[in-house]
Amino acid sequence: MPHGTYHALNPTTKLVIAFAEALVAFGVRGWTGPLAVLVVLALTALAAGVARRMVPFALATIPLVISILLVNTLLYPGAHDVIVRLGPLAPTWSGLTAALQATLRVIAFALSAAILGLTTPTDDLLSDLERRGLGRRGTFVIGSAIRMVPRMGERAGEITDSQRARGMDTQGSVIRRVRGVIPLAGPMIFGALTEVEEQTMALEARAFSAPARRTVLRVLPDSGAQRLVRWVLFLGAIAAVAAEIAGLLHLP
């Protein structure tokens, strides 16, 4: 598939693909759901030519992954299959398994959002959603979330640079790298909050809440095949999760 083919899909189709991937990754228990989604994501990323650009998004999950690994491995409720006793700490196999599965889900979710962000101009997606009747508040929330992905990457790069300029060593041992996350978190969170606040005020200043109906400026190409794909993916993902909840799926 030429790189442009995936990029050229209707934005709503790519949104539904990302939604279905996230739903299966989180809704289908065990290893199968998240692993299957990761395989699909890898193939899609290669086909769309964005595989390398997705690496920073996978790396951005590291702080969350570390906390998932620590909490689950050490504090998994009801687990007695201890791996090794380290003083008061008793990591368990059950906890480790649950942690690794949760890690795969988080990475699958991050990458499904990343691939959508990297292949879809936000304005196109918002324009398409608005044309389909999504209210402007809903459009704004989705748009903000998507815009946040590349912005967070860019911001993380600049924050890391500014801390490295003050002698923070981000290379070498894992402990050094983990220590390097702390000076990253504060400016990231503060910056994101400030940005959202300013953006909200700027929107209100430009009559965001005005009741007038807005004109759709451009209609993006769509097709019957894409409509079919969207419904199949949407209903298929819901069916998979429903089957999982009902205990009909017996996957590893």
Next chain:
Amino acid sequence: MSIPIAAESVAFVYPDGTRALDGIDLHVAEGERVAIVGQNGSGKSTLVRQLNGLLRPTEGRVLVDGRDAAQLHVAQLAARVGLAFQNPDRQIFAGRVRAEVAFGPRNLGRSGDAVDRAVDEALDAVGLSGTADANPYDLGYSRRKLLAIASILAMQTPVVILDEPTTGQDARGVARVRAIIERLSTEGRTVITISHDMRFVAETARRVVVMREGRILLDGTPGEVFGEANWPALASTYLEPTLPARVGARLGLDGTATEAALVEALQARRG
């Protein structure tokens, strides 16, 4: 406490193919006070990031104190070249002003009294001594900007680079930044400033480097760079000469980039 720094035939291409620097030759001697100016996207910030190793040249080399910067880690270069970024909010993370300023010196391996002294001096220099225990996010933007500068000053590096230090500052803040630069210069440290404020540049720098499209367009004293002969070159990169330079030119006096230079030239003409 100063070292020379140089870029030799430095070119840099970003991963997306943008050629941000194209054959830069810049030698800054010990204790020089240099301003780098140019339109947005001219390569100023990319150039200074080469000087402390945050970016590495794709061609050419950077020499810091005579040593090829390619052989030094960023953490090692940070002990020699301090760089205060334009946006303080992409730097500040600590819950207390004092801890924020101590971050750099501690990374450089300093401890105890040495860190305390460096932090106190840096906070004093930027006028934030009274806020050492405050939360940085409780300070206004201009003071957070000064805090970011203090956190670089506390590292006591021989070379200090300030990226747009006067952005968001009122007249008092600009005067404070000017005083900081003059003090650093008095101590013999090399200061490189990026700025769009031509008045500030003319009054603070001894040497002005004008960049355009990744190349050095002009390099000289403020009097030379803002001289009438260079106005077309300045205009080509969307810069204007300072008001005293324009007034001086109308009066037939060239090289009057600052009010002081203009007054001096007028007095000299009167005899």
